[in-house]
Amino acid sequence: MRAAHLGKSARALAIAGAVLFAGGAFSGPVEAAEGSHVKIGVLTCAAGPKIGLLITSAEKIECTFEPSGAEAEQYYGRIRNFGLDIGVTAGSVIVWGVLAAQDDYAAGSLAGEYVGVSAEQTVVLGLGANVLVGGSDDSLILQPLSVQAQAGLNLAVGVSRMVIEQR
Template identity: 70%
Template sequence: MTKTSLLARGMALAGALALFVGVASAPTAVAADSHVKIGVLTCAAGPSIGLLITSAEKIDCSFQPDATNTEHYSGRIRDFGLDVGITAGSVIIWGVFASQNDYAPGGLSGNYVGVSAEETLVLGLGANVLVGGSRESIILQPFSIQAQAGLNLAVGVSHMVLEER
């Protein structure tokens, strides 16, 4: 199989799975209706190499709450599923939703899980919807689509851990 053929099949798979991700994340979007937006989380990841079944990236994040001072977090995103390629780094921006009056400073610390899809051919896009936090009551929804540079195809389940710095 040629590289072009493999890339074409991968892109078709990414498109189909992106549609699945959109449908699969619909209940999360509805769940966000019972939550209020409390701020924006911006995370930067360095270069990464997809190892077919899994990949892991260290991230540095800043959370800008709507009502208090900026909080800083560090962590790791790990993807399980198809992940092939190399990226030069990425920035992900999420809207952060919590139950009303349910957030305390440092409350984003914890584990998050969700579905993800991304496709990169020089410059690319991806989306991740994650649920978790210190009391598993935080919803992170893509506020801005993930932007990255490189050559990569990834679809699967994401696990993210955040720790307050």
């Protein structure tokens, strides 16, 4: 079971890495993803204060998904970063475009695990970018629309894992 999970995570990381580097870490929308996927909505997540402990950090998040042409959905979860992560931040907000292979989104199906590569730098007010892949059969891509804004002092580069559940 664990080997299958590692295979899924490795595949998702490879997809996220390719998408991130095809578009540049901080260059805005990733055109490569848009060619094979359709935008099905926008996910906005807010995280509280964070303390980076060199190798790992974790943040609780509260999210709102606004699917195209449907009612908003509420999610909650956690983002864990693995890799270099040093410092303290006062909180952050990130907005992702949600891309899917097809436009047949079913309510609640955004819940699940997402993985990807991440980079952020904060000195008082800072920026970060995370392209995450996951959901059912790794079929969803979360692409940064509004680069993460946060206050504090932090440097982080590594792998992000986000798990969200519907309220």
